[in-house]
Amino acid sequence: MAKTARTFRIRRYDPAEDAAPSYREYVIDVPEGMTVLEALIRIQAEQDGTLAFRYACRGAVCGSCAMAIDGVVRLACRTQVRGLEGETVTVDPLPNLEVVKDLVVDMDSFFEKDFAVEPWLQPAEPAPERERPVSPDDWTEAEPYTNCILCASCHGVCPVAARDPEYLGPAALAKHYRFLADARDGAGEKRLKLVDSEAGVWGCDVVWSCSKICPKGVRPTKGILATRERVKP
Numbered sequence: 001m002a003k004t005a006r007t008f009r010i011r012r013y014d015p016a017e018d019a020a021p022s023y024r025e026y027v028i029d030v031p032e033g034m035t036v037l038e039a040l041i042r043i044q045a046e047q048d049g050t051l052a053f054r055y056a057c058r059g060a061v062c063g064s065c066a067m068a069i070d071g072v073v074r075l076a077c078r079t080q081v082r083g084l085e086g087e088t089v090t091v092d093p094l095p096n097l098e099v100v101k102d103l104v105v106d107m108d109s110f111f112e113k114d115f116a117v118e119p120w121l122q123p124a125e126p127a128p129e130r131e132r133p134v135s136p137d138d139w140t141e142a143e144p145y146t147n148c149i150l151c152a153s154c155h156g157v158c159p160v161a162a163r164d165p166e167y168l169g170p171a172a173l174a175k176h177y178r179f180l181a182d183a184r185d186g187a188g189e190k191r192l193k194l195v196d197s198e199a200g201v202w203g204c205d206v207v208w209s210c211s212k213i214c215p216k217g218v219r220p221t222k223g224i225l226a227t228r229e230r231v232k233p
């Protein structure tokens with residue numbers, strides 16, 4: 001199998017050490033089909049065991065490996081190195097979240113925002129004997145929002161999240177709409193109040209960057225605008 005050498009320029013930073021962030025370079029052979037995640041795993045195994053990054057599924061399901069690759073937020077496990085232009089691949093941590101070490105960011109604030117929109121079904125009627133069915137027609141609006149894998153890519157490209165740490169962010173607001181649009185949910189007004197603020201749906205700049213970057217095709221901006229229509233008096 002043909003191989004080509006590529007240089008990986010990776011941002012290194014450890015807040016526990018008294019040193020500013022810097023880039024370190026590693027050269028590896030890249031066989032056809034190698035992903036950026038596989039390249040990081042090889043660099044860690046063969047050249048630098050101190051390199052920190054996060055992953056789990058390797059298959060674009062767990063949402064752990066979002067990072068900025070050549071300046072674009074992507075899932076490392078779904079990005080083929082040979083699909084990138086240039087001889088050098090620059091890798092940075094996901095923006096808009098604090099760095100724990102190297103490419104690992106602190107997801108706590110992100111998950112707290114997800115929890116703040118009460119992402120669970122709150123039906124008005126008592127629980128039935130069996131499951132709560134929903135018709136295909138009633139499910140159409142909510143369904144696309146269930147594809148979110150909580151990778152925070154949208155959060156990493158959101159200009160409002162970059163300047164306002166209080167902003168709930170596109171992922172949480174998309175999750176909110178997923179339940180607002182669910183025909184079985186009965187939280188209505190109470191649910192709307194959770195996001196009727198500048199930290200909620202009114203804070204969005206409507207630049208659609210979150211919707212363009214989502215690796216799962218979720219469109220948070222669409223949900224935010226639909227929620228605004230419901231909040232309007």
Ligand code: FES
Pocket residue numbers: 054055056057058059060061062063064065066075076077078
């Ligand atoms: S490792 Fe799970 S999404 Fe990339």
